[in-house]
Amino acid sequence: MKVNIKYFAAIREGLGKSGEQVQTDATTLAMLRDELIARGGAYAEVLSRGRAVRVALNQVMCKEELQLVDGCELAFFPPVTGG
Amino acid sequence: MVVSWLSSHRSLAAEMTNRVSIQTADFDLSVETAALRAQDSRVGAVCAFVGTVRDRNDGQSVRAMELEHYPGMTEKAIEAMIDEALKRFDIYAARVIHRVGLLQPLDQIVLVLVTSAHRGQSFLACEFLMDYLKTQAPFWKKEQTPSGERWVDARVSDDQALKRWGIGSDNLTGAG
Numbered sequence: 234m235k236v237n238i239k240y241f242a243a244i245r246e247g248l249g250k251s252g253e254q255v256q257t258d259a260t261t262l263a264m265l266r267d268e269l270i271a272r273g274g275a276y277a278e279v280l281s282r283g284r285a286v287r288v289a290l291n292q293v294m295c296k297e298e299l300q301l302v303d304g305c306e307l308a309f310f311p312p313v314t315g316g
Numbered sequence: 317m318v319v320s321w322l323s324s325h326r327s328l329a330a331e332m333t334n335r336v337s338i339q340t341a342d343f344d345l346s347v348e349t350a351a352l353r354a355q356d357s358r359v360g361a362v363c364a365f366v367g368t369v370r371d372r373n374d375g376q377s378v379r380a381m382e383l384e385h386y387p388g389m390t391e392k393a394i395e396a397m398i399d400e401a402l403k404r405f406d407i408y409a410a411r412v413i414h415r416v417g418l419l420q421p422l423d424q425i426v427l428v429l430v431t432s433a434h435r436g437q438s439f440l441a442c443e444f445l446m447d448y449l450k451t452q453a454p455f456w457k458k459e460q461t462p463s464g465e466r467w468v469d470a471r472v473s474d475d476q477a478l479k480r481w482g483i484g485s486d487n488l489t490g491a492g
Contacts, residue, residue, distance in 0.1 A: 242384055242456035243467045285470075285488060292389035294452065308386060308454075312470030312488045315383070315414060315455025316367055316426055316446060 234303035236265065241310035244286070247279035262288050262307060263297035285312050335410065336394045338385060340417040343427055352411050353431050359408055363438035365428040365446055371421035373468070376461040383416040383425070386454035390414070397448045404481075405441040407432040412445065414455065447477040451487040 239252040259265040266286070269276045280286055289308040290299050301307070337343075345364060353359045369381055398410045413427040428445045432438040457468040470488040478485040 239386070241386055241454065242458070287487065289386070289389060289454070292386070292392050294393075294454075308389070310386070310454060311456065311467065313451065313454050314457045314468045314470050315385070315453050316450040 234301065236301055236304070237306045238265075239306065239308040241308065243311050244279045244309050247275050249275070257301070260300060261297065262290060262295070262299055262301065265301060265307070266297065266309070280309060286310070287312060335398055335412065336391050337413045338387070338390050338416055339413065340415060342415070342424060343413045345427065345429075348411055348413065348427060348429055352409050352429055356408060356431065358433060359431045360433045361431065361435040361438040363430045363432075363435065363442040365426075365442050366424055367426040367446075369419050369421045369423045369425055373459060376459075376463065378421060378459045378461055380421075380460045381419045382458045382460075383414075383419060384456045384458070385414075385416050389454050393453045394449065397445055397452065400448070401430070401441045401445055404444065405432070406437045407441045410441065410445065412449070414449075414453070416455070444481055447474070447481065448483070450474040451478050451485040 235254055235256055237252065237254050240248055240250065245251050257265055257268060259268050266280055266288070270280050270282070287310050288295060288297055289310075290301075291306050292308075345366060349362055349364065353362055369378070371378055394412050394414070398412065401407065401410055408431045411427070411429040415423070415425050419425060426449070428442050428449070430438045430441045430445070432441070451470075451474050459466055459468060472488055475485040475488050
């Protein structure tokens with residue numbers, strides 16, 4: 234399936250891009266994150282399991298166990314610091 | 317803007333009033349207060365929180381701050397918070413304005429405004445909305461300091477503040 238990924242803040246900066254569309258066989262957000270980490274380089278660093286990374290599916294913050302759906306929008310970002 | 321013949325139709329007027337604004341422009345507390353309580357004689361209390369940019373953070377001076385957000389999700393998340401506040405507290409209306417872009421010390425960043433019949437519910441809802449916003453709304457601050465730029469770290473105390481309301485937040489403390 235195809236998914237649209239957005240990156241924000243330090244993750245966006247680390248990857249040098251604000252988003253991308255990927256073709257994936259991953260069925261959950263966690264699996265997709267692992268696929269991205271497996272690319273190595275900046276991906277392995279900014280999405281590392283040792284880091285606090287928050288995820289959102291279709292613009293709602295969620296757990297990584299959630300299922301991906303074709304054409305969905307997901308986002309990876311650091312803990313939020315507004316207000 | 318709401319035209320004059322609508323002023324006696326509270327529900328319709330309220331629907332037309334914007335509850336959430338994400339903007340680069342500054343805001344005026346007096347103007348927002350007047351708009352939120354306009355024509356609503358049930359209101360006996362208005363509670364406002366205004367967050368401003370400090371010139372110091374974590375032991376360093378801050379020259380400026382860049383606010384990034386997730387367009388679309390930010391508005392949705394704050395709308396959901398206001399819906400939750402309207403369910404939990406006996407309040408009439410709420411308004412949230414959050415600025416984005418480049419801000420300087422002394423600038424206003426965020427406004428939370430709540431109306432109710434008596435002060436207690438407005439105070440509570442105002443604090444609830446800020447606790448929620450701090451940990452659930454997708455904003456990120458980047459500070460400019462004399463030693464360079466740095467992303468602001470989330471605080472454990474903000475997650476703990478939201479837990480007071482019986483809501484688990486794993487903004488910072490959740491599994492990576």
